[in-house]
Amino acid sequence: MNQNQPNTLPPAYFDHVYEANRDPWNFETSPYEREKYAATLAALPRPHYAEAFELGCSLGVLTAQLAGRCGHLLAVDVSEAALAQARARCAALPQVELRRMNVPAEFPTQQFDLILVSEVGYYWSAADLTRSADLxxxxxxxxxxxxxxxxxxxxxxxxLTGDDVHEFFLAKTTEAGPLRHLGGQRHETYRLDLLEKR
Structure with missing residues (x-):
């Protein structure tokens, strides 16, 4: 854990980032992101999910690709600037619902058969990671x-780091835990882990 930054990054942090650059992490153009999105979609065991939830959808690049596998996809982000781009990108996808939401302070009430937490967990403090995981x-x-x-x-x-986030969830895959680990991949600069609710 980063002792210099013990708190969850606030929505204003992301608003400033998107004001400075409309695609700050090169989601639209980066070969790294394109390969990672392909690996993400390929890791999903089912061809279709009735109810899916994507945290930190940003500009909606992955959202638009995931939508074809979903009956209903709730995609959320803390940044209105990012969501404006996501709304434009997903305008022709009626199964996509985009909402401004600050997890864990805000959280949807429905149940899901898929939840995607991609490039968002390390923005939480350790306490908010615990709260978010429970939710x-x-x-x-x-x-x-x-x-x-x-x-x-x-x-x-x-x-936090990505490893901090994954190891936290993997600790919940013990025999008595609520999750089962179905598999993982470690690439040069990212990792992917698929878990299943018992």
């Missing part, structure tokens, strides 16, 4: 999938 696990139907995908090198601004 996420509670929102999974039995047999539902939780897919984690995160950049692994440390970033000085972020409270």
């Amino acid at each position: 996420l696990i509670g929102a999974l139907q039995p047999g539902a999938h939780l897919l984690l995908v995160h950049w692994t090198p440390p970033v000085h601004d972020y409270p």
